Amino acid sequence: MVNGAPNDDAPLISLRGIRKHYGGEGGQPLVAVLHGIDLDIHAGEFVAVVGSSGSGKSTLMNILGCLDRPSAGCYRFQGQDVARLDADALAWLRRQAFGFVFQGYHLIASESASENVQMPAIYAGLPKDERVRRAQALLARLGLGERLGNRPNQLSGGQQQRVSIARALMNGGHIILADEPTGALDSHSGAEVMALLRELADAGHTIILITHDRAVAAQARRVIEISDGRIVGDSARGDSTDGSVRLPLAPRPRNAAAAPWLAELLEAARGAWRGMRLNRVRTSLTLLGIVIGVASVIVMLAIGEGARRKVVEQMGTMGTAILYMGSKPPATGGPAGQITEDDLAALRELPEIRRVMPVIGDPVTVRYGNADKQIYVFAASEEMPLVHRWRPALGRYYTEAEDRGLAPLVVLGHKAHRHFFPDTPDPLGRQLIIGNSAFEVIGVMSERGAESGAQDYDDMVFIPYRSGRARVYQAQTQPDYVVIEARSAQVVHAAEEAMRRLLIARHGGREDFGIGNAAARIQAEAATRESMAVMLGLIAAVSLVVGGIGVMNVMLMTVRERTREIGIRMAVGARQGDILRQFLTEASLVTLVGGLAGLLAGLAVGVVLIVSGVPVVFSVRAMLGAFACAVATGLVFGYMPARTAARLDPVRALAGE
Ligand code: ADP
Ligand code: MG
Numbered sequence: 001m002v003n004g005a006p007n008d009d010a011p012l013i014s015l016r017g018i019r020k021h022y023g024g025e026g027g028q029p030l031v032a033v034l035h036g037i038d039l040d041i042h043a044g045e046f047v048a049v050v051g052s053s054g055s056g057k058s059t060l061m062n063i064l065g066c067l068d069r070p071s072a073g074c075y076r077f078q079g080q081d082v083a084r085l086d087a088d089a090l091a092w093l094r095r096q097a098f099g100f101v102f103q104g105y106h107l108i109a110s111e112s113a114s115e116n117v118q119m120p121a122i123y124a125g126l127p128k129d130e131r132v133r134r135a136q137a138l139l140a141r142l143g144l145g146e147r148l149g150n151r152p153n154q155l156s157g158g159q160q161q162r163v164s165i166a167r168a169l170m171n172g173g174h175i176i177l178a179d180e181p182t183g184a185l186d187s188h189s190g191a192e193v194m195a196l197l198r199e200l201a202d203a204g205h206t207i208i209l210i211t212h213d214r215a216v217a218a219q220a221r222r223v224i225e226i227s228d229g230r231i232v233g234d235s236a237r238g239d240s241t242d243g244s245v246r247l248p249l250a251p252r253p254r255n256a257a258a259a260p261w262l263a264e265l266l267e268a269a270r271g272a273w274r275g276m277r278l279n280r281v282r283t284s285l286t287l288l289g290i291v292i293g294v295a296s297v298i299v300m301l302a303i304g305e306g307a308r309r310k311v312v313e314q315m316g317t318m319g320t321a322i323l324y325m326g327s328k329p330p331a332t333g334g335p336a337g338q339i340t341e342d343d344l345a346a347l348r349e350l351p352e353i354r355r356v357m358p359v360i361g362d363p364v365t366v367r368y369g370n371a372d373k374q375i376y377v378f379a380a381s382e383e384m385p386l387v388h389r390w391r392p393a394l395g396r397y398y399t400e401a402e403d404r405g406l407a408p409l410v411v412l413g414h415k416a417h418r419h420f421f422p423d424t425p426d427p428l429g430r431q432l433i434i435g436n437s438a439f440e441v442i443g444v445m446s447e448r449g450a451e452s453g454a455q456d457y458d459d460m461v462f463i464p465y466r467s468g469r470a471r472v473y474q475a476q477t478q479p480d481y482v483v484i485e486a487r488s489a490q491v492v493h494a495a496e497e498a499m500r501r502l503l504i505a506r507h508g509g510r511e512d513f514g515i516g517n518a519a520a521r522i523q524a525e526a527a528t529r530e531s532m533a534v535m536l537g538l539i540a541a542v543s544l545v546v547g548g549i550g551v552m553n554v555m556l557m558t559v560r561e562r563t564r565e566i567g568i569r570m571a572v573g574a575r576q577g578d579i580l581r582q583f584l585t586e587a588s589l590v591t592l593v594g595g596l597a598g599l600l601a602g603l604a605v606g607v608v609l610i611v612s613g614v615p616v617v618f619s620v621r622a623m624l625g626a627f628a629c630a631v632a633t634g635l636v637f638g639y640m641p642a643r644t645a646a647r648l649d650p651v652r653a654l655a656g657e
Contacts, residue, residue, distance in 0.1 A: 010079030011042045012043040015073065015075055017037075018037040019032070035228070037230070044205075046221045048216070065177045096247075098174075109151065112149045113150050113152070121171060123572065182211070272582075292598070294595050296536060297625070303614065306614065323486065325482045325514065329512065336513075352495035355387055355485040357387050359479055377460070379463050387483055390446065393414075395411070397442075411463075432461070434463065548591075552638065559645045564654065564655075567653030579646040596627075599627060
């Protein structure tokens with residue numbers, strides 16, 4: 001059947017020389033429990049194994065049910081040597097062939113009667129609606145049709161035992177192994193359970209009943225007596241059928257991938273959710289690390305991005321190749337220098353430099369008709385639109401020739417246009433009085449928008465540098481400052497050095513000017529931001545690790561608390577992989593919830609920051625990344641506890657050790 005040649009004449013179960021001992025290693029005393037059991041059981045038999053307490057009945061049953069392996073001897077199931085089966089094959093055999101009924105019922109306390117009954121079918125891969133229907137039918141047949149949703153603690157002992165019988169029948173229950181099924185019941189409920197077992201035997205199920213009570217044993221068709229690990233009596237073989245009856249077992253799946261992982265995953269997630277709700281305080285404390293980690297990643301990246309955008313905005317669209325220069329008293333003392341037209345002409349000759357734009361700007365009274373206003377009058381060379389990467393929306397900008405010819409021309413900023421000509425969409429050709437001179441409007445700049453820089457360029461007017469000096473800023477002997485554009489961002493430093501050398505030479509060895517490097521400022525800020533990001537990344541990583549250790553701790557506790565549940569799941573046929581997946585799912589569900597909470601906390605903090613004026617830009621990628629990290633933490637730190645659970649020995653787990 002499993003593999004190897006089928007043997008049609010073999011009994012269903014055949015034990016030869018089965019021995020079992022405990023201990024014997026690590027200084028523990030060797031306890032021999034079974035001393036060579038020979039036993040054949042045929043399909044359809046109703047066998048009672050009777051013996052006093054401690055005689056080895058349960059040990060025998062665990063071996064028969066493939067929950068435990070014998071220390072010596074041979075167990076053949078339908079002719080197949082069970083010793084050759086691996087853990088998954090044994091799980092398959094338990095799932096398909098056996099149904100267990102225990103003295104202590106062994107129901108899962110947190111699940112309803114119907115869910116308890118369905119469990120073997122989940123591991124067998126039965127679709128959900130079929131599973132639910134079958135569990136209902138079985139429970140109804142056993143008189144529990146009204147109790148489907150009850151938890152075990154809402155049922156009497158007799159009812160709980162009937163639920164466990166329904167569970168044993170869920171996957172067919174070809175062989176029912178009942179260990180003291182009436183041991184914990186009053187005589188009436190006990191009689192009911194025995195009547196049920198007799199009914200099942202009549203219906204063709206093979207029943208192996210284990211009891212210390214001779215009166216109970218007498219109800220079976222064959223009674224085997226066991227004493228001190230030896231069979232000391234066997235009533236004549238009963239009315240059993242011939243050996244050729246074979247169990248119609250569902251085929252064993254070839255590979256683990258064929259397992260119904262989605263149903264199991266949902267099942268595990270449901271169980272995990274339930275467990276988390278039961279342990280709300282513990283779970284939320286554990287999750288703090290994950291929440292803080294995820295929230296800090298999200299908030300800090302958002303702040304970093306906000307800061308970066310703000311810098312870029314402040315720099316305008318001027319790029320990273322811009323230098324500023326102005327006269328300034330030298331550090332060694334003495335008067336500030338004079339930046340002359342010849343200095344500017346010499347600077348223009350430097351190979352690293354593309355443009356040199358002198359600027360004079362001050363608030364000046366500007367008039368049109370009756371309207372006048374103090375407005376910033378920006379006098380610069382015709383290169384202003386190129387340096388600022390800005391275009392007129394209407395009309396044109398002045399040319400170099402016009403600048404040289406001291407032409408009285410003015411280009412308006414967007415707001416200046418609205419202020420002086422609110423009703424004139426096209427003010428070209430009108431005359432503005434700036435200071436005491438008339439300037440002709442030849443253009444209107446496009447709207448530059450709210451820049452967070454010191455000046456609002458939309459609220460200015462622009463005039464040629466030379467006519468500005470001649471007509472408005474007569475007292476000015478040199479530019480307020482000079483904007484220099486290097487050929488590229490790469491040569492900015494070289495340009496700065498070349499300028500400094502040239503001007504020092506021209507100024508008789510005195511450094512009576514200052515050079516501001518916008519590119520250097522951006523680079524410095526970028527470096528600061530980067531080191532901040534690294535630090536925050538470390539904080540986040542540490543809190544995720546701490547959170548992960550918390551999750552591992554809680555999962556280890558969970559595994560300990562639920563050892564018996566794990567044993568029950570194994571007895572009804574869960575593979576090791578099923579148990580592993582269940583606890584991994586629980587761990588990652590915990591961290592998933594933590595990740596979600598962290599995400600919400602991060603967003604909330606971000607919103608508070610935005611409201612209080614801190615520039616914050618959320619990044620979806622950062623959120624997804626932080627979230628994925630949280631789930632990965634669950635998988636990594638949940639693995640060890642889940643593996644511990646999966647490797648539990650079914651018998652010891654059932655005993656709750
Ligand atoms: P029964 O079910 O007939 O009452 P058991 O099969 O449970 O008896 O136990 C038989 C003997 O084996 C007992 O003496 C018990 O102490 C011993 N025994 C059972 N399990 C273990 C174990 N895990 N380690 C050591 N001794 C054990
Ligand atoms: Mg026992």
